[in-house]
Amino acid sequence: MNSSAPDNITNILDVESIRADFPILQQEVHGCRLAFLDNAASSQRPRAVIDAVSHYYEHDHANVHRGVHSLSHRATDAYEGAREKVRTFINAKSASEIVFTGGTTESINLVAASLGLNMGPGDEILISHMEHHSNIVPWKLLCERSGATLHVAPINHRGELILDEMLAMLGPSTKIVALTHASNALGTVNPVSEVIEAAHALDIPVLIDGAQAVPHSTIDVQKLGCEFYAFSGHKMCGPTGIGVLYGREDMLERLPPWQGGGEMILSVSFEETVYNKLPYKFEAGTPHIAGAIGLGAAIDYLNGIGMESIAAYESHLSAYAGQQLAAIDGLRIIGEADNKVSVHSFVIDGIHPHDLGTVLDHKGVAIRTGHHCAMPVMDFFGVAGTARASMAFYNNAEDIDQLIDALAVAKEMFA
Ligand code: 7TS
Numbered sequence: 001m002n003s004s005a006p007d008n009i010t011n012i013l014d015v016e017s018i019r020a021d022f023p024i025l026q027q028e029v030h031g032c033r034l035a036f037l038d039n040a041a042s043s044q045r046p047r048a049v050i051d052a053v054s055h056y057y058e059h060d061h062a063n064v065h066r067g068v069h070s071l072s073h074r075a076t077d078a079y080e081g082a083r084e085k086v087r088t089f090i091n092a093k094s095a096s097e098i099v100f101t102g103g104t105t106e107s108i109n110l111v112a113a114s115l116g117l118n119m120g121p122g123d124e125i126l127i128s129h130m131e132h133h134s135n136i137v138p139w140k141l142l143c144e145r146s147g148a149t150l151h152v153a154p155i156n157h158r159g160e161l162i163l164d165e166m167l168a169m170l171g172p173s174t175k176i177v178a179l180t181h182a183s184n185a186l187g188t189v190n191p192v193s194e195v196i197e198a199a200h201a202l203d204i205p206v207l208i209d210g211a212q213a214v215p216h217s218t219i220d221v222q223k224l225g226c227e228f229y230a231f232s233g234h235k236m237c238g239p240t241g242i243g244v245l246y247g248r249e250d251m252l253e254r255l256p257p258w259q260g261g262g263e264m265i266l267s268v269s270f271e272e273t274v275y276n277k278l279p280y281k282f283e284a285g286t287p288h289i290a291g292a293i294g295l296g297a298a299i300d301y302l303n304g305i306g307m308e309s310i311a312a313y314e315s316h317l318s319a320y321a322g323q324q325l326a327a328i329d330g331l332r333i334i335g336e337a338d339n340k341v342s343v344h345s346f347v348i349d350g351i352h353p354h355d356l357g358t359v360l361d362h363k364g365v366a367i368r369t370g371h372h373c374a375m376p377v378m379d380f381f382g383v384a385g386t387a388r389a390s391m392a393f394y395n396n397a398e399d400i401d402q403l404i405d406a407l408a409v410a411k412e413m414f415a
Pocket of ligand 1: 105182372
């Protein structure tokens with residue numbers, strides 16, 4: 001190993017004891033130590049989350065909100081307890097504003113479907129060029145259904161939003177702005193507060209896709225002031241299939257439900273349906289109870305470390321990775337914004353990203369390769385795909401060194 005990692009990486013968190021909390025990290029892949037650097041796709045789970053989910057299934061499982069028996073009460077308390085943990089984690093005003101969904105994708109589809117019922121020709125939706133497909137396609141579908149028009153704010157060659165051009169695109173016909181907080185393909189952190197403020201000056205609601213921001217920083221939805229904030233449990237050490245739509249109470253009250261079924265109604269007859277109160281109006285059917293409980297355990301775990309410490313640690317580790325990558329001959333970083341989360345997309349002259357990913361896998365290094373569900377970003381940079389190393393707080397300098405050594409091997413192989 002060629003570690004030249006500065007001491008400040010190791011002083012902020014006790015990463016070795018954190019790593020011991022993650023059983024999956026203790027394995028070898030192809031006979032090598034595992035360096036898991038695909039956290040932007042999905043993070044790993046600490047023992048506390050795995051245990052919380054197992055405990056629920058072993059002791060407390062029953063359907064929520066409907067049984068008079070003890071297990072149903074326990075399941076309901078745990079499920080609603082998880083909602084309260086999410087509320088505190090993002091500083092929402094009320095637990096009524098926390099809708100459990102299947103993830104970011106479902107959260108955005110919910111808003112597009114529900115808000116879209118009132119849209120028609122002449123209405124505009126504003127997104128940016130760096131969105132994940134899940135913050136593009138639901139709006140495209142809505143445009144096809146309603147006749148509304150999708151507008152796309154441009155980015156520059158550093159992978160940054162061109163803010164003044166985006167703000168100039170806001171107008172009386174804009175019905176919603178949907179913007180990613182942090183780009184999964186570039187790492188760019190967007191100036192969301194400025195966008196929210198400008199949109200609000202024109203009474204335009206704003207949805208923020210927080211999938212890549214929540215795992216790395218402290219989020220305060222009241223401070224941000226956005227109407228909607230969407231994120232996924234599995235990118236923040238929680239289970240898959242669970243996510244959150246934060247919706248400001250006044251907005252959620254105004255929106256019609258998007259899916260009908262049990263749980264989201266107070267009474268049903270063939271003549272009239274009375275919807276349930278928030279947030280249940282948006283949670284039709286039996287929810288992912290274990291997922292919510294696991295997400296609550298993930299939040300407890302993250303809080304135990306502290307989001308500020310996580311952010312500080314990752315920023316040092318990411319700077320170290322950035323320096324090491326930049327020193328590699330023929331390597332081009334895609335996404336050079338000043339403000340980035342710990343996501344590094346890159347291409348290497350003469351090596352297809354998938355080949356790179358395969359060689360790295362044989363050295364125990366897990367990265368993602370491809371278009372990262374952000375094809376417009378790939379088109380903008382003129383590449384079919386990139387290799388992407390993305391870090392979490394349980395990564396260490398050894399992971400980065402292993403990545404850099406494996407890249408040297410790949411370069412030699414394809415020279
Ligand atoms: N928005 C962003 C910014 C994302 O990065 C992702 C997933 C999503 C939305 C969708 O989240 P989901 O949990 O509903 O699937 N991003 C990635 C990725 O970068 N690699 O795999 C999934």
